[in-house]
Amino acid sequence: MAVRLRLKRLGRKHRPFFRICAMDARRQRDGKVIEELGFYDPMVPDADARAILKGERIKYWLGVGAQPTPKVGVLIKKYGAEGTHLEQQKAALERLRVTRPTAPPPMPLPLRKPAARSAGQPATEQPADEGMTGQSSAEAPLAESAAAEGQE
Numbered sequence: 001m002a003v004r005l006r007l008k009r010l011g012r013k014h015r016p017f018f019r020i021c022a023m024d025a026r027r028q029r030d031g032k033v034i035e036e037l038g039f040y041d042p043m044v045p046d047a048d049a050r051a052i053l054k055g056e057r058i059k060y061w062l063g064v065g066a067q068p069t070p071k072v073g074v075l076i077k078k079y080g081a082e083g084t085h086l087e088q089q090k091a092a093l094e095r096l097r098v099t100r101p102t103a104p105p106p107m108p109l110p111l112r113k114p115a116a117r118s119a120g121q122p123a124t125e126q127p128a129d130e131g132m133t134g135q136s137s138a139e140a141p142l143a144e145s146a147a148a149e150g151q152e
Contacts, residue, residue, distance in 0.1 A: 008033060018041070019033075020051075048088040053075065055082075059080070
C-alpha cells in the first residue's frame, strides 16, 4: 500500500479548512485516513499561524516511506519537527492568543427586589379570594348586588 501525506478538505463553501493526513494513495481526497497529522487553515490572517503539525508523527511516516504532496511538503519544510519557521510560528500563535477576543462570561440575571416601602405608607395586600374569582375586592360587592337583582 502506498501512503501519501496530503490535505483532506473540510470546512464549508468559501471557508476552507484542511487536515494533514496519512492516507492510502488510492483513497478519495476526503476519504478514510490512516492517521491525522495536523491541520492547515488558509483563512488565518497571519501566515505563520496557519499550520499546526505533529512533527514526530510526520517524521515517522516519512521514515517508513510515505510521500508528501507538494503543498504538504512545503508545510513540513516550514513547520515540521525541524522546520525553518518554527520561531515565527510560535510568535504568530502567541499574537493570535493575545488578540483573539474571548467570549465574555455570561451575565447573571438581575434579581427582582420588592418595591421599597416608606415607613408612613402601609403595605397593601390583595384579598385571598381574588385569585379564585378573578375580581378585586372593590368589584365583589357590585357583583353580589347585581346577582341579587337578577334573582328578583
